Amino acid sequence: MPTGEMEVLAESVEVLNVCRTLPFEMKDFVKKSESLRMKYRYLDLRSPEMQRNLRLRSQLVMRMREFLCNQHGFVDVETPTLFKRTPGGAKEFVVPSREPGRFYSLPQSPQQFKQLLMVAGVDRYFQVARCYRDEGSRPDRQPEFTQVDIEMSFVEQAGILALVEGLLAYSWPAEKGPVQVPFQTMTYEEAMRDYGVDKPDTRFCMKLMDLSPVFSSTQAEFLRSALSKPAGSVQAICVPSGAKLFSAKDLEELKQTARTLFGQELSVVLVRADGTLKSALKKLLSASATEELLQGSGAQPGDLLLLAAGALNTVRPLLGKLRMQCAELLESRGMRIRSSWSQLIIRLLLPLPEDIHLLYTEPHKVRGQHYDLVLNGCEIGGGSIRIHKASEQLHVLQRILQEDPSLLSHLLEALDSGAPPHGGIALGLDRLVSIMVGAHSIRDVIAFPKSFRGHDLMSCAPDFVSEEELKSYHISVNWPAEQEGGEEGK
Structure with missing residues (x-):
């Protein structure tokens, strides 16, 4: 040190307190199980890594x-944090009250409150919630x-995008390098077409390709004998140096992923x-089709092609999953293909306010004004322009979502009080x-986290x-036999 x-x-020493034998050594190189770290979290937090994480988090929030x-x-x-049950969405925690049959609910997010604040004239609200x-x-x-x-009145998507760009550029730790603005943007359709997922990791290429024209003459036989699937699009990814670096076991694991998660067969082509x-x-x-395949895919000697039809x-999410699996395999073989940071991406879902008339006739055709913030292939934020009428x-609650509107009567009454147009975003x-x-789990940046x-x-x-x-809460429970079974029983 x-x-x-x-x-x-x-000149003198006064013992302020004594320490019993610790459950693990307080050294970075000593490996500790996560369950042991969480049981003695007050000791684990002494480590330099956890101290750095918590202090960086504090500085980020301050900025x-x-x-x-x-x-x-x-x-x-x-x-x-004591509210009422919200229809739809994730399952909520309920909290008993002293009134028979009445329960609070812990909110999934401050969504209703921030919309009510817009009605109240707090035109620019934020909260670390x-x-x-x-x-x-x-x-x-x-x-x-x-x-x-974050929520704002009288704002459009461009305003929220500009605010988030400025917020992250200003608060980003200097030691992590600058944030590149403006953020790269893409639509949902572009993300699925090129990456197969709605939260793409753009730190490396390996984009999806449509190779259907290559198999136009032999497609029926190709699909029947190679992939055993009905006729459809033939999509592929090209893995650089995959033919040289991947073992037979690696290729079998990729095929098993396709079968287990997507019920698809995968065709492997080594160059x-x-x-x-x-x-x-x-x-x-044929020879010409082989040449067309190599040209269309851009595959070079030593590369690997993965095809699905x-x-x-189905095939785009499949190849999107395999794309990430291949990137991890390449890096485990010593081939660095991902930079430290990808561009921050806002995913836009083709917002068209003129679609509003379809809400009452063809609601499935209405395109919402939604956006997600993606970093290194992880969704770290999302929001939308809200319904303010x-x-x-x-109509959306009753006719489309088929939810009981009485559960949101307070919100409907508030919107009917002259709510301004508003929208916002929430960052995780x-x-x-x-x-x-660079933590593998969010538990490494939370002071006192929960287990799996x-x-x-x-x-x-x-x-x-x-x-x-x-x-006193008017609750009666028959406890299970495991009550006395210790932590695992609980």
Whole structure:
């Protein structure tokens, strides 16, 4: 540990407290299981890595507040975490009250509150908000999380895009390099066409290609003998150096992914060093078709082609998944293909206000004004321009979503009080920070996270409550036999 230039000669020592034997050594090179780290989180947080993560997160939030409040006149408004049940969406946590049969609900997000604030004349609102969803944890999700919630009145998508660009450029840590603005933009259709997913990682190319014309004369036989699928589009990706770097086991794993997740067969074409092909498809292709395949795909000696055929809404997501799997395989073989950061992307879904008349006749043709913010292939934010007319919102709830509008009567009444046009966006703070620091899970940027099962291993929450304690909430429960079975039983 660096000590600087100062030496201290102690004249006396006073022991302020003593430490029992620790469950693990406080050293970076000592590997600890995640469950052990979470059980003794107060010790794990002493590590330099966790200290850096929490301090970077704090600095990021401070810069965001400076930008929004001091430079753009936003008002930071706290909204309740005890609310009422919301129709649709993710499953919510319910909280009992002392009134028989009445429950609160923890909000999935401040969505209703920020729209009510627009009606109230708080024309520029933001909040670092806690959100709750009763669902299992994943590396990028847990039951409670934090988002930077933003809403504005009299705004269009271009205004929200400009604000988010400025916000991230201003708050981005200097040591992570500058943010490139303006952000790259693409439509949902472009993302699916080129990358097969709606949150593409653009740090490397390997775009999807339509090779249907190459198989126009042999397509029926190709589909029947090679892929066993009905006639459809033939899509492909070209993996640079894949033929040289991937083993037979790697190729079988790619095929297994296609079968298990998508019920599809995958055709593999290896381009040898002399330019010839190694594939079951070779016998189906003439010399001219082989040349056309190489030219159309841009494949070079040593490259690998992965082909799938069928409906576009199946083969594109399949190849999008395999594209990411191949990128990870290439990098595990020592081939660096991804830069540190991709461009930040706003995905636009062709917003057309003139579609509003279709809401009452052909609602499936209405295109909403939605947008997502994507970084390194991860969705870190999303929002939309809202419905601000009560009659339109009522129609959507009753006729399209078929939800009980009485659950949102307060919102409908508010919109009917002269709500201005408004829209906003919410950024997932946990995901954003985890990408910044290169963490594999958002749990590494949250001070006291939940486990994969949504448990707090440190305090053993959720815990059992006695029948006597539940009486005041008018709840009666028959506890399972596992009650006394320790943490695993719980």
